[in-house]
Amino acid sequence: MLKARLRDASLNSPRQAQLQALASARTRRTLGQRLCLPGLVCLAVLALYVSRSGLSTWIPRVRCGKADHGTPEASDFSWDDISPSATLEYQPCFDGFQCARLFAPLNWNATAEEQASCPRVAIAIIKLPARVPVTDSRYGGPVVLNPGGPGESGVYQVLSDGKSLQALLDAPPSDDNGKHFDILSFDPRGVNNTTPRLQCFTDSSDQQSWLASLPDYGLLWHSESVTGLEWARAEALGASCAHGEGDRGILRHVNTAQTVQDMVQIIEKEGEWRAQAASKLVSRWQDPKTARDLMERLAYHPGKERIQYWGMSYGTLIGSTFAALHPDRVQRMVLDGVVDPADHYSGGWLTQLQDSDKILSKFSEYCYAAGPDRCPLYANSSAAEIEERLTTILLDLKVHPIPMAVTNKDGDHAGPTLVTYGDAHLLLLSAVYFPFASAASFFDALFALESKNTSSPALRRIATRKHARATRSMPVDGAIPYVSALGSFQAISCMDSGPLNLTRETFNEFLAELQGQSRWLGLSWARNKLACLGYGMEPAWKPPFSFRTQQWANTSHPLLIVGNTHDTVTPLRNARRVSTLFPGSVVLQQDSQGHCSHSAPAPCTLKVIRRYFQTGELPEQGDVCEPGFRPFLGCTAERGGRGQQCVFDDAEEQRLWDVAVALADPFGLR
Template sequence: MAGGLKLGILCSTAATIATLFLLQAPLKDAHEDYREPQSTFSEPQPSTCSDRNSSLTDRDFAEVDFPWYTITPTQELIWHACYPSFQCARLSVPLNYSEPRGRQAAIALIRKPSLFPERSRFYKGPVLFNPGGPGGSGVPLILKLGSAFSTVLGPEFDIVSFDPRGIGRSPPRADFFDTDVERALFLASVSSADIGIPRLWAQAHLLGKLAAQHDDGFLEHINTANTATDMLTIARAHGREKLQYWGFSYGSVLGATYAAMYPDNIERLVIDGVMDSEDYYATGWLTNLVDTEKTLSAFFEGCVDAGPDRCPFYAPEPEDIRRNLTSLFDQLRKVPIPFQNSTEYGIVDYVTLRSAVFSSLYTPYTAFLPLAQALKQLAAGDVSALVSFLGGPYTPYKCSCGAHAHEFDVVRDANSALVCNDGDEVPPSLSESMEYVQELEKVSEWADVWSFNRLQCVGWPKNKKEFRGPFVGNTSHPILVVGNTADPVTPLRSAKKMAEGFKGAVVLTQDSPGHCSVNAPSICTQRYIRQYFQDGTLPPPDTVCQPISKNPFPRIPGSPDQAPFDVDEDEMPFLDAVFELSEKFRPALFPLGGTLLGFNGL
């Protein structure tokens, strides 16, 4: 988005994190099948902004966190000690599965090992996670939330994730710019909210040309169908024919695609925050926003219920709060506010505020209170809290020479590659793009921040489509479908629709606002998910779980809106993990502390 902060939404969330982690000594209490990394490359030298090439080599990863380049990709899983209490591997898979002896991709995997060795009768195998996106990285998801997932599901499981092909640490990568500065200048000018559809349309055509220019034959193989096959390859590399999986947001498309392609290879499969896969593969993006207004209403109503002591932007009625917010939008549209502090500077404008409000809808239980405080201060002319809420870096043109910055920038490139390679071809004409935006505006007032998901593909290079459905199957074990009653981008109706295609699938409804179940702490929901992974038991049909607190604003202990915890003392670690998932869900799904150039993706 041009001007103000640029925000990208990943459900994972959801999930790249801008935190550096230090390499630690090998774990002594994990599985025995890891080896010390053996370097096959010379030590990398720090690069500079001026010499950054668009095709990152393995050695570039050393500047990011763990030196992944020291792990030689192999066709069997060889685990290496990495980060505190984690293990990493790189799995070699065919770039094109119809040519298994041809060019290979290197899939980066990370795991939080089970407390039990594989030979133990208690060991239940790996559970594979996908954080969403499209284009989200699984490595930081596990670094941030691996311990909490382990506590929720049980110590019998390995908690595993991966960077999908073409993303993050899994080359060859989608990367369409020769330098970080070139990318920053391009993305800073992209905003469907304030530059107008004609310019956005033209820039999307340019993006397609850049993608084609940087493609050496790998680009068409970055797609969801191939990633689904990669997951089967990962399961088989673990010595298993059936997959255990929990996917969030876009991860629901990946999970549903896997279930449709490999229905006989499922042991457990949970899709959480569910997209309409047919709409996704049609490059429609028309069904996502049908419940966005419900989530926004939860802010207004929750603020009134919380009262002035718990909601800084309080007004006596929900419509009063709505009008006050609209007034702030109008003011910033007319008069943007410049700001500067000791570390950054920029302009807070209409787009900045829309970014803040829309992002908060993903994680109300952690975002509504700081948003309300930011709105109160903004009404008084102080933008500092709003800038802090959206995170940094704010100043868009400062050169950051480490691969750390570069890695998270290219999330956008990976998003475009997946969305446009997966979907139906988008008509290239400007008139069709204008008609599409008008159609999306009938669904939601947030069409301006959502339309780029489709429009980015108007000039995309034509690629062979790997998978078109149908999304039906008699799976080897019934799948569990989880949806919230007021999800801003994956409405409950999509969860119900997707469940209809898979025999025996059950929808578990969580009565809360926000994106994906873990954003709202719910003992009920997480108990059902745990039981499903432990022994395959599904919730009864039409089960509705309540969050611990109905109101997303911080609760007062013992207040009427707080559900009883109903946990034994020995379950307190489980309860703590449920809260940890909720508290850390936002940073796990929002790259760079809450902002990402470009307002697209889940």
């Protein structure tokens, strides 16, 4: 009777809400909303925009023109309309979400007296409410997300992927007793809607102009003059971010340890909010004992609230730091696409690319197995011949860019452009990050580039869209789009490692080591090492630990750590190493390519993650999940093929697959 009464209080039934979320999950989105890219700034400057033709280029992460994705519009909402407060005072925002701005000290390591005299940080928080009220026995509390970066927006992640992730983590419709979660995230310090903001650029147009002047990837480090230019650019960006900053500025307070303390503040205030929300609901009930029991179950426990967390990419660094500093506050923690903490905090940038080039080798294997009907670069002899062919195509563009005259969308002459190695390199990056979405289109583009037929539709689309992006104007940033992660990435990375005392000689040694790790990503990844040039300051507080020890902490609940067999920039070995720091943690291997588990639709992995959040159950150590789809080969579980949806007889399997596809296809290409 009580259970039925509690459930009736929900505005939407779980089944109805899940169907709505599934419909939303099928909405096409752009990669500007997918945020699982550590080193994104220096690999690709910011975010990847991919057209339906397979063209991609890295551009400032702002929305140009009318939205064409599933993210709610913000026409009637402004973060400035929310007054920051010391408690969570949520307001409706973005059609179905709740937003708040929470005060936090500028420096968590300062004394109370110092904190009182310093400016405060106002953290922008967004929540997709659970499909049941807090008084429902199935209410599971908030799952906190971080998308990566560093410097990416949690607000944007929840707006773009929150409903899909909620549909994944919530109990399936057949489970009447499973949990239903809030999905919550925030913009970290110095990022987007959290204030005070880093002022590295005045606006989006300023940043776009800066990015447009980057040397082509094909020129990177090929001469002392190029190295000098890159060095000076890094110094200029650091100086711009540090301009006007002092001891009381935000720059010295954006490092990961400060963000972790912000997360503690958030979960504490969420516990306080939970108890207050429950009190308002049960105050109308006639049964005192029932009300008393509920209030006891939902009571706020000051200083003891625990986190449920899913961190992706750099978000795993936040998670591992949180677990090290607050092991007794872990209720659930998934680390997905794991950053090596020791390497990150030392500014090493040497534990990311060990498996990157293996991804193209696997693509070639899949191409060879699929045959000429499914792969345009198929070669009769072997997969090795396919890989050699794509290598030849890419390297040829370094010395033979393709000159073209382009037309605009109306077919009128629009001027000259070049298709360069840089354009092809960016196509490569999109493919190795998100194989499900773009491996096939990458091979299609290579086939067109090989012919150098400037009248071919594929090549003309590449040239036309490149020219259009180079000449369009950018809008003023609003509540959803923002001056993106470029400055934030540099600042957070630098404040985590501190000054590196880099010289040209040590940089050249570093560059040689990176090239030995990855032929295709090493040159662009090397930009990360320059992040601290120009800052000339230390963080206000660094965490009092070293991740180079063999064991860190016994967490109150063991961690679930997920890694792909071949991850673009967070190799599986990182997951295994971090697992040694936290006794009881388990590594789940997903036998796929790409960055983070969602880069390949794998219902097996999603079931493990959902079960972990639902019950706390971990997989067996050594378990391996197979993906449901491989590039060129198509669906591996049921039936289907390239460009087709996999089909399942079981409705729940199909529902889970559709959610997996929504997460794996950030471009809306399929």
